[in-house]
Amino acid sequence: MDCIRYDRDADGIVTLTLDNPGKSANMMNTAFRAALERAVDRLEAERGQIRGVIVTSAKKTFLAGGDLSAILALTPGDFADAFHRAEHTKSLLRRLELLGRPVAAAINGSALGGGMELCLACHARFCVDAKGLKLGLPETNLGLIPAAGGIVRLVRMIGLQAAVPMIVDGKSISPAKALELGLVTEVVPDIDTALRQARDWIASGPELTKPWDRKGYTLPGSTEAYIADPMYLRTAPILLIKKSRGRYPAQEAAMRAAFEGASVDFDAASRIESRRFAEVGTGPVAKNMITTLFFHMQDANAGKARPEGIAPRKVSxxxxxxxxxxxxxxxxxxxxxxxxxxxxxxxxxxxxxxxxxxxxxxxxxxxxxxxxxxxxxxxxxxxxxxxxxxxxxxxxxxxxxxxxxxxxxxxxxxxxxxxxxxxxxxxxxxxxxxxxxxxxxxxxxxxxxxxxxxxxxxxxxxxxxxxxxxxxxxxxxxxxxxxxxxxxxxxxxxDSRGFFTSRVFGTYIREGAQMVEDGISAALVENVAADAGLPVGPLTVLDQVSLSLTHSARQQALRDAEAEGTTLAPAAGYGIIARMVELGRPGRAGGGGFYDYGADGSKTLWPGLATQFNAGSASIDAKEVEDRLLYIQAIEAIRIFEEGVVETVRDANVGSILGIGYPRWTGGVLQFVTMIGTAAFAARADALADAHGERFRPPALLREKAARNEAFV
Known part of the structure; x- marks a missing residue:
């Protein structure tokens, strides 16, 4: 059974029904693209007998994005293959767009990614106002960019300033918002109404040439001299870098494809989009984000950890x-x-x-x-x-x-x-x-x-x-x-003290404190944390949770260990934390800690850090600071995995991103190790241990995996 059903009625209207057999959702994968090519071939062959085309879906969703498993298989050496694959898909949508017959989308469910791109290639879009239905191009949330003409068409439909935020931020919108932006023709109450209105629209003899294919077309919001407001063109890239810190290449690639494509014709813009897609699709960040934010998240939310054979229950x-x-x-x-x-x-x-x-x-x-x-x-x-x-x-x-x-x-x-x-x-x-x-x-x-x-x-x-x-x-x-x-x-x-998230996060904030004790500038520590994509600097966190509370918790842990007849090994950061409490700097709630706080909500680093701890006297580059902050968390996660506290790579990666803010571009603590390579990661960890202490020394499990160059999967 084909992924697309082709039905032509007595009025010459062809309905293409997207219906991936045996699957709960339609996906723009290899089988779908092959089915779409057969459908377009047949439409062109039967054009003389066709009055119009309606594209709809038999599933709850209209059409999802591409096959992410295939993206994961790409390597930097597959750039040309990724480029040509994107070009082939968009050529099919372009043939549909230039069919010479009116093509309408009857959208009965969410159309995201490739689904939205298919809809944009149609001449009209009738969308059901269903609860939860979303439209958009969310690819950047997984480290990718649209690759089937989504950037090119969206920019040409609504202009750069309206299109770029949707493309770069990957935000989905409701049918009502899509109507307001002019991305759908009508919002209707149900699919029967959508199909009926699509037929009426076809019968009305609509304009078949898209605006950008007409002579004299100008980009919405452009002038003779500029493709958009000059101030926007200057500030948008700066704001993007400020927000992403250069860690999310897909966002930059999406903006480049939009800006560059707006200055050339449709076909050239399409090729630019394909090249930018191939760049990010074959890169490591996309693989990290797809692995954790799609596949691992999907498994976690599907209850993969749930014991089998137990009846579900609900809390009333x-x-x-x-x-x-x-x-x-x-x-x-x-x-x-x-x-x-x-x-x-x-x-x-x-x-x-x-x-x-x-x-x-x-x-x-x-x-x-x-x-x-x-x-x-x-x-x-x-x-x-x-x-x-x-x-x-x-x-x-x-x-x-x-x-x-x-x-x-x-x-x-x-x-x-x-x-x-x-x-x-x-x-x-x-x-x-x-x-x-x-x-x-x-x-x-x-x-x-x-x-x-x-x-x-x-x-x-x-x-x-x-x-x-x-x-x-x-x-x-x-x-x-x-x-x-x-x-x-x-x-x-x-079970264990601190479990997973608290243990890992504790190493982050203590490492930040330890670096100040080592004489490293507090401003450098905080700024490098932000540049790495960590949501809050370690010193800010310590001030917020209270240095005195952290100190008290450490003292309690030492007393507990003594009562149990064991000892706790010395840990980084606690020395300066204890000293700060002695100095009357217990944290924000106590009047100040690493920072002084103004009555207006402002904060500035406490000048006493330089006099009390010689902060700023040590010479160290930003990369060393970043590695200490990211590696210490990953090493602790490996220890926890080795101990069996966390049992799956999935839970370690998902927990680190959603629970403690480990940077999304890494894919999580263990995916970060896999990206670096276990052998290279172990070697760098040894170098950090030699320079800064045994806490960085690779655990046995990492040594074993490094010897086999085996990833955490």
Whole structure:
């Protein structure tokens, strides 16, 4: 069965129905391109019997992008092949565009990437106003650029200034926004109406020549002298570099293809687009981003970590212990997905304060247009503030989100756990404390698990699920079901102090502090972190989370180790952190830390760093600083993988990007090692260890993989 069904009716209207057999979605892969070529050949052969063409889909989505597995197989030596493949695809769409018969798209589902490019090649587009339907060219989000004429046509339809943000940022838009921009002809209520209007449009005898194929065409927004506003032409590239720091070649390639293509004819612009696609498609960043942000994310969201043979379950009633920012955020996330919540604090007054914070949050969302008044009111109505444990009765899941204090967590566990419904799950939102130890307060440790949310919960998509020693498979499955139910992405790890994300992130902030203690300029450390694509500098993070809290946590860990009869090895960064606390610099909340903070919200690095620690006296280049910040996290991730705390490369990569902000261009901590090559990475790690300390020395697992030049997959 072909990927495209060809049906010509008695009126001479051909309907091309995209219907990839045996698949849930249509994809612009090799089979599809072959089917499209056969369809275009037949259309041209039967042109005399055809009045018009309608392109639609038999799937819930119209057409997805290209075959990303094929992109992953490309190497730098495949540049010519990638170029010619792109040229061939766009030649088919160009033949459809120049068929000499009206071609309409009846868009019944999301058309993204190649799907949008096919629609743009049609002469008219009738789009169903369906919930969740999106249109756009999101390729840059995976390190690629459109390669089937999407850049060329979008620029010619709406001009550079309107098209470039869509192309470079890879943002998808709603049918209503597409209509406003002139990218669709009509927005209709259902597919039957779309098909009917497409037929009526064909019968009206529409103009068959696209504007850019007519004599005298000028680019929207252009003048005789410039292809767009001169100020925009000067500032857009600067703003892009400022935003991307040069780490995302696809964004630069997309802008270049748009700007360069706007200055030449359609065919030349198409070739430019193909060349720019081949550049990024054969490069390492696209492979990193596709591997993690598509394939690994897809598997994580599909519940690949879920134990088999266990019936799915749904949380109807959730209990949250603690009405602070974290507890309130968890309640908000669940209520936004229709889950009834009880948000309990020590007193009803405290719980009501938490509700006031949530009301302020949703008011802000309404003001920004992210939700409606009705939806916000319905969300808040699902959350019941309480100061009484009895109000938790019948909850399917209870999550404690109280302070990181073992005794407090044990107390609230004993109080709330009896209120669970039969078979209910109790979870801790701890970010560092071992789950097995916390489960000692539980009467049913098999039903106890860790659910580590990240702050702010409404914006952070990850939940780290931690299995205790006695956590059952049924509890893990139920936890995964809940995380998916509220629209978050899960990773699953085994129990240890700090689990995965906190352990890895801890090495980052401590390494930043250690470099200042080593005499490196604090400004250099912070700026290099930003240039590498890390969202917040390590010194800024330490100030925000509190140097005194970090110091106290270290002292507690040392006491715990002593009580257990073990010792903790010296760790980077703690020396300067302790000294900063002694100097009365406990962090932002305490008046200042590495930074001084102005009443107007401004911040400047504390001058005392130079006098107290000789910061700025050491000579070091930016690449050395960057390697220390990126390598230390990857090395810790390898140790954690080696220990079996994290069991899959997928969870390590997804967790590092979504949870701690490891740069997206790397594909995550272990994909970064694979990009460098395990042998080259191990050699560089040894050099860093020789220069800066044994913490950089390659773990045994890395040595083994380096000896075989084996990637982390």
């Amino acid at each position: 009633r959730l209990g949250v212990l603690g009405a602070g920012m974290m507890g309130g955020g968890i309640a908000h996330a669940a209520a936004s997905r229709g889950v009834d919540c009880v948000m309990k604090d020590a007193t009803l007054e405290n719980a009501e304060k938490g509700m006031d914070r949530l009301r302020g949050m949703v008011e802000g969302q309404i003001a920004r247009g992210h939700t409606s008044r009705d939806k916000a009111d319905a969300l808040l109505a699902r959350i019941r503030p309480s100061g009484e444990a009895k109000d938790l009765d019948g909850c399917d899941l209870i999550i404690e989100a109280v302070f990181e204090d073992r005794a407090l967590k044990a107390s609230v566990t004993r109080e709330a756990e009896p209120m669970l419904a039969p078979g209910g799950i109790f979870a801790s939102n701890t970010s560092t404390l071992p789950i097995t130890g916390l489960a000692e307060a539980s009467a049913k440790p098999a039903n106890f698990i860790g659910l580590h949310f990240f702050s702010p919960v409404d914006r952070m998509p990850l939940v780290e699920i931690i299995k205790g020693r006695e956590t059952s498979a049924e509890t893990l499955a139920g936890a995964l079901d809940f995380v998916q139910q509220i629209g978050k992405t899960p990773i699953v790890v085994n």
